[in-house]
Amino acid sequence: MGERLCRMSPTSRSHRLESKIALSRTGWGSWRSRPSRALIIIACAPLIATTVTLHAQKASDDDDLSKDQDYREELGVNEFTAPSIEKLFSTLDSLKPIPINALVRPVTELNTAERSKYALSFGALIGDGFLDVEGEQNKDIESLGRELIRRAKVLGVEQRVSRHSRKLLDLAKQNDWERLRKELIVTQEDVEKALLELRDEPIVHLLSLGGWIRGLQIAATSVALNYSPERAKTLRNLELLDYYLDRLNTLSPRLKRSELVQKITAQLETVRTIFKDNEVLSPPQVNSIQAAATSMVDLIEK
Helix, strand or coil: CHHHHHCCCHHHHHHHHHHHHHHHHHCCHHHHHCHHHHHHHHHCHHHHHHHHHHHHHHCCCCCCHHHCHHHHHHCCCCCCCCCCHHHHHHHHHCCCCCCHHHHCCCCCCCCCCCHHHHHHHHHHHHHHHHHHHHCCCHHHHHHHHHHHHHHHHHHCCHHHHHHHHHHHHHHHHCCCHHHHHHHHHHHHHHHHHHHHHHCCHHHHHHHHHHHHHHHHHHHHHHHHHCCCHHHHHHHCCHHHHHHHHHHHHCCCHHHHCCHHHHHHHHHHHHHHHHHHHCCCCCHHHHHHHHHHHHHHHHHHHC
16 A cells, blocks of 8 residues: 555656646647647637536546546545445445444434544444444434534535435435435445545545444444354454554644544554454454444544
8 A cells, every 4th residue: 555655756646636637627738838829719718618618528427536546646535545335335244134223323413623523423424324224224314414414514525415415315215225325325425526625634534534433333243243253354454454543643733632533543552452463353352342443433422
């Protein structure tokens, strides 16, 4: 992972990124940079503007910068910072049956001045969406969608989330859980595009971390209640955990000094020690991971 992120210097990545953005916005490339064309461009500005707009609309699918790897890396968005909820679903599917009653919790309105907590809690709430789908809890979807919008507003991605909330509610009323699951995946992808525009790496990483912590709690609880060495292997991801710890270490001094970040970092270090020292997790170790994950979720949501 480190080699992939470092294969291109920040300067060259920025240069390539700026070039791609310029080309994707205009479609004219070097043609419009020639001085001899300046008067023609001024005279034909309305026509050019119309042509560029039509070109951008036609090429929007092909030139979607949210899918451009250089653009994503420039903004700190990659397989770690914005993991697909579809991958979370897939991992948790392998651990069925999920003990829904032991994991489900009421959706509460988060009230805090800490934007970092909103980021962590938004990620955790996406994990709650999986439980609602898995347990077919349609009565919880409305409150879930409403609170997702509240938290998204604080993070600056409200528009991306609100467009899906009504559809999520309608699908829940129809008990169409398969389509609702797909809509959650689409919602997550849409939020990722908004994060690409947000250019706020700490928020991107904290949101992703919140979702991973909630997923770890769900997975560890499932394994603890139905243990086998094979099921326990799904919990151990030392590379990803090291990545999150590294990102926490790069936060601003103010954020690193916050009580929430310090406590979560301490719990993650505890989990890391268990991961590092044990190739195969024993039942007591799974219980310790479950306890650490539950403690972190409580810190995020209280």
